[in-house]
Amino acid sequence: MSSVAPSVSPRTARPSHAPAPNPWTMALRQLHDTAGRLQLDPAIHARLASCQRELTVHFPVRLDDGTTKIVTGYRIHHSLARGPVKGGLRYAPGVSLDEVRALAMWMTWKSALVGLPYGGAKGAVDCDPKRLSAGELERLTRRFATELSVLVSPDRDIPAPDIGTDARVMAWFMDTYSMHIGHSEPGVVTGKPVSIGGSEGRFEATGRGVALCTRWAAERLAIPLANAAVVVQGFGNVGAVTARLLHEYGCKVVAVSEIKGGIYNPKGIDIRALRLYHQEHGSIADFPGTTPVSNAELLELPCDVLVPAAVEGQITSLNAGRLRCKLIAEGANGPTTPDADSILAERGISIMPDILCNSGGVIVSYFEWVQDLQFFFWAEDEVNERLRHIMGRAFDALWERADMTQQTLRAAALDIAVSRVAEALTVRGLYP
């Protein structure tokens, strides 16, 4: 029998005795440290340290067995200073308000860092989408879209996919919104199917961006990518596309994982064959020629590049001292805690920070929104080229600042992003 979300989640690689780092505490600590470096006006700092709007909804979903279940959802707007707010919708068991707050704040920094005219938002529903039938998922999504109608619209708040949601969920969301207003409004969400106004290249965009950032960072750090050993945590949209593209760049992907655990082969895994195996079996477990590893073990495997592409709080003070990589390319949002950041900096391990590294998704979401607003659609080559241009420009500016100020890439990225948002708040002034 399908049911909506019991709450304990196996989503992390953390040993069971270790407390989960609170993402909002992490995000506030990053902001606090950045405010100190920038000598930010305390009034601006205080405004950025809270989310501007937090909507919690409790709503009924009719299950296939005829009963109804009350589920809880959230939509949080961190900052509206730089434009309409943008950010994904996460469906995950046990998702908390603090997790959504942190993810919304990170969206603000991400858009500011790469120069998109957006503020940051995030939404979530506490449910386990894997345990819902297609009908239950559709009813949940349509009701959630209706509950969020007080906030979303193409000129105010534009949701997108995140963990546990996909193009199909975005199609239901767009259809529900459009039914209410009486005409099709593709620009209300991004990450839709191409047939209803989605963008070419959006599905792969986050992984494409992670792969590009990895390549540019490897060049600067003089890590040859040919045969470089890569470990990828997560085989969802981001992890799977990143693994495939890095494999195509000539890297040797030695380990990948999903929620339940991972697989390892120090000689390299054939990622194309793995994708077919995954499609057929619904899991990567027992892929021929590999040995099983736990998610915690996987992070500590020897490699050149480690790509955490699952959830927050995976690299902490408990395991940072044992990582054996040269570069971390953050496909997930918030995979590394501030304490782990300091340990890794001391150990000389570079981190391509999430707010740049995984920004390909929201960049192509921006392209999708622009195409929807203009009813004028671009070819995939054009999308990919513009993505490369925007990310390349942000990457160069970030590297230059980190070099100039002798800071970590994370500190330099936050400095650029937070000062842009602070500037917008300052020039707009305080109302009334």
Ligand code: GLU
């Ligand atoms: N959920 C993605 C992220 O965390 C994409 C957000 C978007 O496209 O708006 O960046």
